[in-house]
Amino acid sequence: MAEVVALTDPADPRLADYRDLRDVELRKSFEAEHGLFLAEGEKVVRRALEGGFDARSFLMAPRWLESLDDVLAGSDAPVYVLPEALIEQVTGFHVHRGALASLRRHPLASVDDVLAGSRSVLVLEDLVDHTNVGAIFRSGAALGFDAVLLAPRCADPLYRRSIKVGMGAVFSTPWTRLPDWYDALPDLSRRGFTTVALTLAEDSTPIEEAVDGVDRLALVLGSEGHGLSARWEGSADRRAIIPMRAGIDSLNVAAATAVACYAAARR
Amino acid sequence: MAEVVALTDPADPRLADYRDLRDVELRKSFEAEHGLFLAEGEKVVRRALEGGFDARSFLMAPRWLESLDDVLAGSDAPVYVLPEALIEQVTGFHVHRGALASLRRHPLASVDDVLAGSRSVLVLEDLVDHTNVGAIFRSGAALGFDAVLLAPRCADPLYRRSIKVGMGAVFSTPWTRLPDWYDALPDLSRRGFTTVALTLAEDSTPIEEAVDGVDRLALVLGSEGHGLSARWEGSADRRAIIPMRAGIDSLNVAAATAVACYAAARR
Numbered sequence: 464m465a466e467v468v469a470l471t472d473p474a475d476p477r478l479a480d481y482r483d484l485r486d487v488e489l490r491k492s493f494e495a496e497h498g499l500f501l502a503e504g505e506k507v508v509r510r511a512l513e514g515g516f517d518a519r520s521f522l523m524a525p526r527w528l529e530s531l532d533d534v535l536a537g538s539d540a541p542v543y544v545l546p547e548a549l550i551e552q553v554t555g556f557h558v559h560r561g562a563l564a565s566l567r568r569h570p571l572a573s574v575d576d577v578l579a580g581s582r583s584v585l586v587l588e589d590l591v592d593h594t595n596v597g598a599i600f601r602s603g604a605a606l607g608f609d610a611v612l613l614a615p616r617c618a619d620p621l622y623r624r625s626i627k628v629g630m631g632a633v634f635s636t637p638w639t640r641l642p643d644w645y646d647a648l649p650d651l652s653r654r655g656f657t658t659v660a661l662t663l664a665e666d667s668t669p670i671e672e673a674v675d676g677v678d679r680l681a682l683v684l685g686s687e688g689h690g691l692s693a694r695w696e697g698s699a700d701r702r703a704i705i706p707m708r709a710g711i712d713s714l715n716v717a718a719a720t721a722v723a724c725y726a727a728a729r730r
Numbered sequence: 731m732a733e734v735v736a737l738t739d740p741a742d743p744r745l746a747d748y749r750d751l752r753d754v755e756l757r758k759s760f761e762a763e764h765g766l767f768l769a770e771g772e773k774v775v776r777r778a779l780e781g782g783f784d785a786r787s788f789l790m791a792p793r794w795l796e797s798l799d800d801v802l803a804g805s806d807a808p809v810y811v812l813p814e815a816l817i818e819q820v821t822g823f824h825v826h827r828g829a830l831a832s833l834r835r836h837p838l839a840s841v842d843d844v845l846a847g848s849r850s851v852l853v854l855e856d857l858v859d860h861t862n863v864g865a866i867f868r869s870g871a872a873l874g875f876d877a878v879l880l881a882p883r884c885a886d887p888l889y890r891r892s893i894k895v896g897m898g899a900v901f902s903t904p905w906t907r908l909p910d911w912y913d914a915l916p917d918l919s920r921r922g923f924t925t926v927a928l929t930l931a932e933d934s935t936p937i938e939e940a941v942d943g944v945d946r947l948a949l950v951l952g953s954e955g956h957g958l959s960a961r962w963e964g965s966a967d968r969r970a971i972i973p974m975r976a977g978i979d980s981l982n983v984a985a986a987t988a989v990a991c992y993a994a995a996r997r
Contacts, residue, residue, distance in 0.1 A: 715865060717865075721989050
């Protein structure tokens with residue numbers, strides 16, 4: 464059973480994990496160095512623990528204790544309790560959904576483990592927006608994708624915002640980092656996947672045709688601003704496009720991914 | 731030609747349109763009362779003016795004047811120029827993409843005008859998130875939808891965040907507010923549209939079947955939290971679902987809309 468510790472000082476060093484949550488750059492390095500990530504909201508905290516992550520600690524206002532009773536009973540991490548206004552001083556914003564948890568990251572899985580048994584995987588190159596990464600995990604999980612591979616520079620799926628938007632799909636979907644950016648797609652081809660890159664390139668095929676008859680599929684997505692690198696676009700087995708009305712800016716990457724996953728799920 | 735006015739005082743009353751842009755509630759009432767909306771970023775400002783909106787004024791740091799030269803030449807609104815740090819004091823945040831413009835809202839179009847010549851329309855009930863509203867306008871425009879109708883309580887498509895996420899689709903897509911929430915869907919049916927409500931209801935049909943053979947289509951979408959009201963769900967001609975993997979939280983409304991628009995575009 465987690466021990467409840469009432470605190471009164473927002474500067475208490477035991478709250479270090481929860482400080483300045485709005486400062487993205489600071490959080491990125493802090494969380495990486497300490498091997499932790501944050502979950503926000505009762506539902507997400509619950510899913511993180513159900514997903515097999517261990518808590519370093521919890522932080523919440525008194526009124527949230529009861530709703531997390533069962534979860535806290537299964538953990539031996541301390542539960543720091545503070546009035547809401549003081550929590551806001553620690554985190555830098557008003558935590559609408561109650562509880563926060565600081566959780567230990569697992570070691571990254573191997574590509575072999577992530578791909579074992581997968582028929583449909585998403586491969587994200589250099590997405591920078593945590594909202595998009597979370598939305599893509601969620602859409603992929605809902606529409607039948609089994610796993611996610613990330614290029615070395617893709618935004619972190621365990622960042623607080625990714626987790627929240629992903630509604631916990633980042634806990635239930637196997638994922639890892641690709642160790643080698645340059646040969647990532649040829650390597651997937653060698654493993655028996657057909658790599659299909661979503662692009663706006665002139666020579667691309669409508670997505671439905673591109674995935675037709677494909678058994679093991681790796682759907683490859685580029686960054687928000689510039690799309691895929693020339694290397695990835697060029698080294699994919701196929702290039703696919705979502706047919707769009709002329710003269711319109713393309714779909715954003717999260718919407719395009721949802722459409723492509725839907726088309727792929729029906730192959 | 732717009733007159734360039736160099737200002738030095740962030741408290742200058744001529745900057746009233748640009749104040750406290752992060753305070754959503756304050757901005758909503760301020761913008762409604764003054765009949766204005768804000769565009770942010772060179773590209774979006776340009777599209778707003780090309781879309782036929784008149785500027786009340788512009789606000790930018792000196793280095794952005796040149797890139798908007800041609801746009802400013804066609805307007806007679808004042809261009810307030812301030813150092814970037816002072817603009818931040820006015821707006822409450824760092825304006826990454828340079829220029830801001832305050833623009834005059836048009837009177838709302840009639841439903842008749844918006845529907846004239848439309849074959850595919852989106853109907854949004856009570857979406858609360860400006861990001862989702864913008865993303866839906868963008869996906870609809872890209873995937874062949876002609877117009878958007880909003881329930882009385884749906885979030886504003888001319889709010890700064892909606893416009894930014896919509897990449898200007900809110901300027902190029904005809905839209906209006908439905909005057910009557912209760913009979914909105916039966917009224918669309920009387921006008922010759924088949925209303926297809928996207929839901930998670932048990933008795934719903936896969937989206938592709940639901941839109942099959944439909945000529946004039948009104949695709950109906952509910953709010954982020956609770957989906958459609960019982961009235962709208964019950965008064966739609968058909969209820970449709972996007973087939974999803976069991977045990978997964980549904981797609982978010984922006985992703986679901988993109989998928990449904992894609993399926994509808996191919997009917």
